[in-house]
Amino acid sequence: MPASGEVPVTNMLLYLMIAIAPTAACWTLLRLPRLARRLRRSTPVATNPPIERLAADLRRVHRIIVGYGPGTPMIRRTGALRAYDALLMQACRAVDVPHRLDQLPTGTPLEVERLRVEESLMSAGLVIR
Known part of the structure; x- marks a missing residue:
């Protein structure tokens, strides 16, 4: 024991x-x-949406902006342009195109940068119009 x-x-x-x-x-x-x-x-x-969806959203918002008539309220135009700029910035990040859309003040410099970015994206192969 x-x-x-x-x-x-x-x-x-x-x-x-x-x-x-x-x-x-x-x-x-x-x-x-x-x-x-x-x-x-x-x-x-994936953290970003597919590039095809970005291109479709860019085309849709661009059609909306172009379709605004003279009586459209300014707040609606501004909101649509900011949405378009946000989509452009996402597309630029997706295809590695440099942009300054978030750094420029509203007005002519931003419009010129928007046109430059659109052309850069189209030359990169993105169909946005």
Whole structure:
């Protein structure tokens, strides 16, 4: 028979193993889906929309801007032009065309830069009109 000091320690270790093992196994099983999602998420995801969608949006917004008549409110024109500029900037990032659309003040310099960017995008092969 073992010494009296060893029995309680051995019994305590056995009790801890019996109590902790199922808990640890259940905890591991519950965490497996989260681990699988985290591993799946590590694949690269495109952050920009496809270039075809950008070109279609540019054509659509350009048609809207050209179609505005003389009685169109200024806020509508300004909103459409800002949306068009945002689409132009996204397209420039997608095809690596330099632009200064976000740095210029509203007015003639911005209009000239917008025309330059449109021509650069068209020469890069993007059909925007």
